[in-house]
Amino acid sequence: MTAKIIYGKRIAEEINKNNAQNLNDLVSKFKIKPNIVTIKIGDDTESNIYLKLRDKACEKAGIISRHLEFPYNISEKEIIKYIKSLNSDINVHGLLIQFPIPTNISSYNLLNTIIPKKDVEGLNPYNLGNTLIGNENLVPCTPLAVLKIIEHEKINLEGKNVVIVNHSNVVGKPLFLLLLNRNSTVTICHIFTKDLKKYTLKADILIAATGKPNLINSEYVKNKSFLIDVGIAKTKHGLCGDIDFESVKEIVDKITPVPGGVGPVTVACSISNMIKTYIYCMRT
Numbered sequence: 001m002t003a004k005i006i007y008g009k010r011i012a013e014e015i016n017k018n019n020a021q022n023l024n025d026l027v028s029k030f031k032i033k034p035n036i037v038t039i040k041i042g043d044d045t046e047s048n049i050y051l052k053l054r055d056k057a058c059e060k061a062g063i064i065s066r067h068l069e070f071p072y073n074i075s076e077k078e079i080i081k082y083i084k085s086l087n088s089d090i091n092v093h094g095l096l097i098q099f100p101i102p103t104n105i106s107s108y109n110l111l112n113t114i115i116p117k118k119d120v121e122g123l124n125p126y127n128l129g130n131t132l133i134g135n136e137n138l139v140p141c142t143p144l145a146v147l148k149i150i151e152h153e154k155i156n157l158e159g160k161n162v163v164i165v166n167h168s169n170v171v172g173k174p175l176f177l178l179l180l181n182r183n184s185t186v187t188i189c190h191i192f193t194k195d196l197k198k199y200t201l202k203a204d205i206l207i208a209a210t211g212k213p214n215l216i217n218s219e220y221v222k223n224k225s226f227l228i229d230v231g232i233a234k235t236k237h238g239l240c241g242d243i244d245f246e247s248v249k250e251i252v253d254k255i256t257p258v259p260g261g262v263g264p265v266t267v268a269c270s271i272s273n274m275i276k277t278y279i280y281c282m283r284t
């Protein structure tokens with residue numbers, strides 16, 4: 001039987017509906033709209049596309065989204081100065097750093113400067129540390145989106161073998177924590193993993209986020225498994241995920257498409273996190 005395709009747009013609509021209701025009540029109570037600032041350094045085409053999608057979602061939700069754009073050659077010290085002033089600005093309710101950033105600037109230093117209550121991406125060490133010990137307040141948006149997709153399919157994660165192909169700080173590591181917090185047996189694979197298939201073939205749920213088009217084919221997947229494709233790569237045929245859909249579709253049970261899978265849910269989760277930082281800011 002051909003795999004069920006899990007469209008992210010529908011899941012995102014449910015999250016957005018909930019977000020809209022929450023926000024409506026909150027804005028009536030606090031009498032001010034959430035005001036979110038994104039710090040953007042340089043001009044990366046792909047992050048511009050993502051930003052446009054997120055801005056559209058913010059507008060729809062009634063969130064004010066501003067970008068502070070800096071040239072590629074700005075120093076880390078200057079950016080940190082801006083972050084500190086945004087931290088103390090009571091009219092700013094959330095901050096994001098748009099990645100990638102220039103290599104001479106430390107992402108750790110920037111993320112560590114964002115005050116935890118305004119950390120929309122949940123990437124500040126304080127928020128990541130809380131996620132590590134199971135206190136999930138502000139959780140990185142893409143891992144959260146993957147979790148929402150799994151929950152939407154009503155899959156009980158307890159005891160499941162889950163394999164993640166990605167060990168970045170933004171995707172693989174926080175996702176590992178979310179799954180472990182739900183008692184899955186989680187394996188992280190990456191570029192140094194020897195014999196990737198040996199691990200992926202055991203996965204009840206396989207999450208691929210490498211950005212390497214069609215890396216995962218029929219030889220890598222278990223019968224009746226659930227494949228979640230986070231990877232995005234631009235190819236001459238358009239946007240492409242990590243999973244070779246044609247090759248696996250008769251083997252696996254469920255699969256998320258690219259585009260239209262994890263992406264829209266990530267945007268919706270970003271809005272959910274903006275609402276959380278807004279609440280934290282308005283309460284203090």
Ligand SMILES: NC(=O)c1ccc[n+]([C@@H]2O[C@H](COP(=O)([O-])OP(=O)(O)OC[C@H]3O[C@@H](n4cnc5c(N)ncnc54)[C@H](OP(=O)(O)O)[C@@H]3O)[C@@H](O)[C@H]2O)c1
Nearest residue numbers: 142166167168171190191209210211230231232262263266
């Ligand atoms: N859909 C969404 O909402 C969404 C959101 C965020 C990111 N993404 C996409 O997800 C992908 C990952 O994002 P990221 O920021 O985490 O990027 P990243 O830092 O480049 O991570 C890629 C990961 O894949 C590993 N990898 C690369 N080639 C591999 C191979 N042949 N075998 C095994 N592992 C391999 C890398 O290992 P090494 O680091 O050791 O090389 C790394 O852990 C990108 O395609 C990005 O566009 C999608």
